[in-house]
Amino acid sequence: MAxxxxxxxxxxxxxxxxxxxxxxxxxxxxxxxxxxGEKEQQEAIEHIDEVQNEIxxxxxxxxxxxxxxxxxxxxxxxxxxxxxxxxxxxxxNFWVTTFVNHPQVSALLGEEDEExxxxxxxxxxxxxxxxxxxxxxxxxxxxxxxxxxxxxxxxFHLNESGDPSSKSTEIKxxxxxxxxxxxxxGEGEEDDDDDEEExxxxxxxxxxxxxxxxxxxxxxxxxxxxxxxGEDD
Numbered sequence: 001m002a003x004x005x006x007x008x009x010x011x012x013x014x015x016x017x018x019x020x021x022x023x024x025x026x027x028x029x030x031x032x033x034x035x036x037g038e039k040e041q042q043e044a045i046e047h048i049d050e051v052q053n054e055i056x057x058x059x060x061x062x063x064x065x066x067x068x069x070x071x072x073x074x075x076x077x078x079x080x081x082x083x084x085x086x087x088x089x090x091x092x093n094f095w096v097t098t099f100v101n102h103p104q105v106s107a108l109l110g111e112e113d114e115e116x117x118x119x120x121x122x123x124x125x126x127x128x129x130x131x132x133x134x135x136x137x138x139x140x141x142x143x144x145x146x147x148x149x150x151x152x153x154x155x156f157h158l159n160e161s162g163d164p165s166s167k168s169t170e171i172k173x174x175x176x177x178x179x180x181x182x183x184x185x186g187e188g189e190e191d192d193d194d195d196e197e198e199x200x201x202x203x204x205x206x207x208x209x210x211x212x213x214x215x216x217x218x219x220x221x222x223x224x225x226x227x228x229x230g231e232d233d
Contacts, residue, residue: 067132074127085122095120112146112179119144134158148172 088094096117099105109117122140134157141150154168173179 067130071129081124085124089121093118095123116141116144116146119146132158145174146177147174 096114099109099117100114119142120139121142122138124138124140125135126138127135134155136153136155139152141147141152149169149172152169152171155166157165157167159165
């Protein structure tokens, strides 16, 4: 038998047929359905939100209970604070030494501040009923040559939005003890006008002092004249 002749062309592979095109109704319906993986992710995100809400609720509950515990123990600490304050009062210059040796506080103190702190006898910190809202610091002073106040207080407040604020006792300075407030440089002509007005007031005060001195001399001369008349009698 004669061998079969091979075809010079290689055999052709059959191409796969494309899937039938979807109609318009079928296309819109399939687009609205999420894939299986996307649906699981969305459900997981929703569950995470639910779990986080529970965590936040527990955190808020814990804060309320911690606040009650703090308030309870603040009252229990008071007798010990009082006892400590009495012991500190027996140590001369305790508070001025404490503040001067504090790295942050000492940087804020001037020479006159340090002198005034020699009269500081007691410091008390009082937290408000709602501890989270702030506290007050009271500074007790002995009679001193700087101001009339026996107690200077400073309150620190924190509102619901977390913004801090503070207010302090107005210091009643004694005569000649009001601290000098240095004017900032470069504030314009208004500062120059203020300086001229202050110089004018100082001139008026000096003239008034001279007039008072002349009146005192006249009074002295009058008293001496009366004494001489009394001796002649």
